[in-house]
Amino acid sequence: xxxxxxxxxxxxxxxxxxxxxxxxxxxxxxxxxxxxxxxxxxxxxxxxxxxxxxxxxxxxxxxxxxxxxxxxxxxxxxxxxxxxxxxxxxxxxxxxxxxxxxxxxxxxxxxxxxxxxxxxxxxxxxxxxxxxxxxxxxx
Amino acid sequence: xxxxxxxxxxxxxxxxxxxxxxxxxxxxxxxxxxxxxxxxxxxxxxxxxxxxxxxxxxxxxxxxxxxxxxxxxxxxxxxxxxxxxxxxxxxxxxxxxxxxxxxxxxxxxxxxxxxxxxxxxxxxxxxxxxxxxxxxxxx
Amino acid sequence: xxxxxxxxxxxxxxxxxxxxxxxxxxxxxxxxxxxxxxxxxxxxxxxxxxxxxxxxxxxxxxxxxxxxxxxxxxxxxxxxxxxxxxxxxxxxxxxxxxxxxxxxxxxxxxxxxxxxxxxxxxxxxxxxxxxxxxxxxxx
Amino acid sequence: xxxxxxxxxxxxxxxxxxxxxxxxxxxxxxxxxxxxxxxxxxxxxxxxxxxxxxxxxxxxxxxxxxxxxxxxxxxxxxxxxxxxxxxxxxxxxxxxxxxxxxxxxxxxxxxxxxxxxxxxxxxxxxxxxxxxxxxxxxx
Numbered sequence: 001x002x003x004x005x006x007x008x009x010x011x012x013x014x015x016x017x018x019x020x021x022x023x024x025x026x027x028x029x030x031x032x033x034x035x036x037x038x039x040x041x042x043x044x045x046x047x048x049x050x051x052x053x054x055x056x057x058x059x060x061x062x063x064x065x066x067x068x069x070x071x072x073x074x075x076x077x078x079x080x081x082x083x084x085x086x087x088x089x090x091x092x093x094x095x096x097x098x099x100x101x102x103x104x105x106x107x108x109x110x111x112x113x114x115x116x117x118x119x120x121x122x123x124x125x126x127x128x129x130x131x132x133x134x135x136x137x138x139x
Numbered sequence: 140x141x142x143x144x145x146x147x148x149x150x151x152x153x154x155x156x157x158x159x160x161x162x163x164x165x166x167x168x169x170x171x172x173x174x175x176x177x178x179x180x181x182x183x184x185x186x187x188x189x190x191x192x193x194x195x196x197x198x199x200x201x202x203x204x205x206x207x208x209x210x211x212x213x214x215x216x217x218x219x220x221x222x223x224x225x226x227x228x229x230x231x232x233x234x235x236x237x238x239x240x241x242x243x244x245x246x247x248x249x250x251x252x253x254x255x256x257x258x259x260x261x262x263x264x265x266x267x268x269x270x271x272x273x274x275x276x277x278x
Numbered sequence: 279x280x281x282x283x284x285x286x287x288x289x290x291x292x293x294x295x296x297x298x299x300x301x302x303x304x305x306x307x308x309x310x311x312x313x314x315x316x317x318x319x320x321x322x323x324x325x326x327x328x329x330x331x332x333x334x335x336x337x338x339x340x341x342x343x344x345x346x347x348x349x350x351x352x353x354x355x356x357x358x359x360x361x362x363x364x365x366x367x368x369x370x371x372x373x374x375x376x377x378x379x380x381x382x383x384x385x386x387x388x389x390x391x392x393x394x395x396x397x398x399x400x401x402x403x404x405x406x407x408x409x410x411x412x413x414x415x416x417x
Numbered sequence: 418x419x420x421x422x423x424x425x426x427x428x429x430x431x432x433x434x435x436x437x438x439x440x441x442x443x444x445x446x447x448x449x450x451x452x453x454x455x456x457x458x459x460x461x462x463x464x465x466x467x468x469x470x471x472x473x474x475x476x477x478x479x480x481x482x483x484x485x486x487x488x489x490x491x492x493x494x495x496x497x498x499x500x501x502x503x504x505x506x507x508x509x510x511x512x513x514x515x516x517x518x519x520x521x522x523x524x525x526x527x528x529x530x531x532x533x534x535x536x537x538x539x540x541x542x543x544x545x546x547x548x549x550x551x552x553x554x555x556x
Binding site for chain 3: 017021
Binding site for chain 1: 159164165166168169172195197198199200201202203204205206
């Protein structure tokens with residue numbers, strides 16, 4: 001697997017489902033968030049910028065395609081990669097796949113800004129943090 | 140308020156927040172879902188088609204803009220309207236606003252297909268259900 | 279209704295259910311938490327002690343009986359009351375009922391301590407906060 | 418580790434927390450549920466009785482002690498064991514511990530009945546299912 005990609009797995013449980021027996025739409029966002037935390041865990045240089053507390057990545061848009069319904073007992077994998085960096089926005093692409101047959105269950109693009117926590121304003125992504133991110137882009 | 144629009148309100152509570160003290164991204168999807176259920180509750184003719192159980196609306200895409208962070212104690216309103224009907228897809232537009240100042244917290248478009256539950260396939264939106272929906276469109 | 283009792287209502291939705299079509303066990307805790315926030319909203323004198331930020335009520339035990347399964351469309355009411363104050367612990371009793379027939383769906387006792395936020399230690403419940411609470415007890 | 422005990426691990430993430438930066442009370446119930454599903458996954462003989470669909474274990478009581486607050490980044494382990502079988506009720510004991518120092522974060526007893534799905538009534542726990550369970554009890 002490309003080192004710019006992270007892979008997290010989970011098993012669908014009863015509490016992930018809604019009344020139709022399918023994974024609830026909101027749960028997919030938790031699966032995606034889990035994938036993004038794992039991505040940062042595996043990239044300590046990037047995580048270090050954020051752990052100082054003066055800067056934070058904040059999601060401004062999420063666009064998710066629901067392709068297939070996942071059900072109880074399905075093993076899913078969440079693939080996460082940084083797909084694009086602009087001057088003020090960056091994008092993460094994620095896919096949730098079913099392990100048994102490799103079919104895509106959902107795919108999502110999350111657009112982030114880099115927030116200056118003190119002012120509450122988005123700042124330009126440049127300098128060291130841009131360098132660290134540039135090496136991770138997998139378009 | 141235009142009769143083609145539904146309004147649902149809720150107060151942000153501690154269990155809606157994430158570790159940053161902001162409403163968690165996945166919670167907004169529950170707020171939106173609550174708004175859609177309320178929309179159907181108020182439109183019994185439309186709800187009747189779905190309660191027969193042979194047809195179901197299934198989300199295939201969600202596109203959500205996170206505009207401002209909501210915090211504990213905020214009163215929010217969810218505005219829901221049917222914004223578009225194509226031959227095979229329909230779209231619902233929703234806005235989550237802060238009651239105190241009317242600012243938009245998040246806005247979302249949810250694209251649906253009409254699923255034939257028996258075959259698991261999307262069907263054309265026509266006949267009586269199309270008529271019922273056509274009267275509700277607010278572009 | 280006794281003024282020492284709070285009542286909050288909600289309608290069961292698809293996203294509250296688990297894969298069996300019943301309200302998920304963890305959701306009941308959110309319904310209970312909603313009831314407790316509403317209880318404090320309606321008792322500003324009590325809420326004022328906590329809004330200063332140096333003291334907080336923290337749950338140390340929850341004991342919940344699941345009596346009946348609630349399903350989509352059920353209207354539920356959450357009844358909340360302070361049931362007991364000891365020197366170091368207080369207890370809130372809550373019942374979740376089905377509005378249509380008044381049957382109890384779940385009932386719970388939540389035991390709290392009063393935490394000194396600075397030291398992280400439980401303190402004796404006395405003085406003004408005890409007085410404010412004593413008037414609210416409904417055994 | 419005793420073969421009658423199951424161990425599941427997870428890392429606390431931002432979406433598990435509430436507005437105080439602590440794991441939300443309702444999330445612990447999801448962690449416990451995850452532990453119970455893992456327990457059944459590892460005990461196929463027991464799972465087989467339930468997968469036939471005519472019998473189901475249904476929780477009738479949960480008693481949970483919140484001992485310490487878990488925060489973002491904590492690695493937790495959920496230990497699950499069958500602690501008791503009566504004629505009509507069984508009990509599972511679970512502990513959630515912090516991996517770094519072995520301290521208990523929460524502990525819980527969940528009491529179940531065996532439900533005849535067709536009649537919706539609790540039945541006596543006997544015959545083959547009792548035998549299968551008896552070997553697993555760790556008081």
